[in-house]
Amino acid sequence: MARIDARDVFRMVNILDGIVTVVAATHVLPLEATLGAVVASQAALAAACLCPRCSFVGPTITRATTAERQVALTFDDGPNETLSPRILDILAQYRAKASFFCIGTQARRRPELVRRLAMAGHTIENHSWSHSARFALLGPQKLAREIDDTQNLLADLCGRLPAYFRAPAGFRNPWLAPLLAERALHYAAWSRRGFDTLDAVPARVLRRVLRHIQPGAILLLHDGRNACDRQGHPVIETVLPTLLQEIEARGLRAVDLPTLLAAGGSVERLSMRSRA
Template structure:
């Protein structure tokens, strides 16, 4: 295993943990839910005996918002990067979740070096604190570190706005301190969220990102299945998702992602689809 050159620590001037806050503009679904609640209240005042219909409307609106949060690629709760913006041209993005992992991440970095590819690593704050040298190595090799929450709790989508903000802010502080650059994007654990997330991200100056296609490489049994899911229909501006943390393993005990990445990187090179990072596309916006 090669040992990367590690970057120097941030200079005496600290990097702010939060980017410039964005203005929150409620999605149409939020306005719709608010209208249903207002209508239900008005109906109860006018005709109290209509309470079953009013209650049913409120319940239906809550179920619709819940369903939107359970669909990771949905934009019904607010902006969500499922593809790169149009100005990205022929570029595609590789996003790598759930690390850093002291066994897998270094080997992933070596593969990316071999193909001169750039990737976006969505990292977990607690793991970054445990293995800071690999966060530093990610940055030193030209990749981007983004926010994947502090603890990666699977109950994240059930939390309220205050707890959600504490969790995201903690990861923002951790990753900024180690990487020297504040994350610009957030990806929810398992991609699941609720209507409270977008206002929190706006306050922290973060953008939500999901993916165009994923390989399910934390659950698959063989690398070929993961490769087909990622490569079938591969096109410019796609955002692909694999994992260096929680990676599924093959019969030999090897992480599947280490077999998947070479095929993926070769296919992109043959199709002349250059790799970019999400933050590079954000910085290049016209």
């Protein structure tokens, strides 16, 4: 099957816009129709960038196809001085493993905590340096710094280069995929997420994560900021033990992302591969 480069798609949209503009200049089409076509093509590209599990802007791992009864647990936005140790204790209690997608600036503030996560047998992955709300608007140079500064720090702290990257809130642009490919980094999205940063009701968070859960699923929760109930307890503290019990009850095992993907015969990428 022909492979489509994300950058080609980006160029194609811009070439189409150029053609439409020339057509407008020659008055073949009314101005309103021309402007409408330009707006529609740019809106389609913007929608693709803002779709976290979408493959339009690059190869995207959303789950693994595996014969093993495993699911991957992933935690974003840490390390956090309160939540990360608490999550570590709960994972140890249930003999579960997870992947922590750390923010570079957070890791720099709490290097001992990053080392502790790695020493406990969990994997540390890259969630950008600054977790900027403008991440999807950054150009190639700034994106490269966001990736590389975090790779370098986490490798120094853990002795292992992260193999997976996840963008802040999952929002990307077409420049990211080639940069990741050059660095042998894979883009990891998720199958299910709990919205535990927004929803403080444990039953609802749990229902979202467990809905149609299958072997090979990648679950997304957070060890950074978390929604708190009326007593001030982060929702993940209530959700995680129940989630791990439910995973066990369904005959599944919680593992880190590299373990899940290594066990999988093939990785399901809802994607178009980049040639870079």
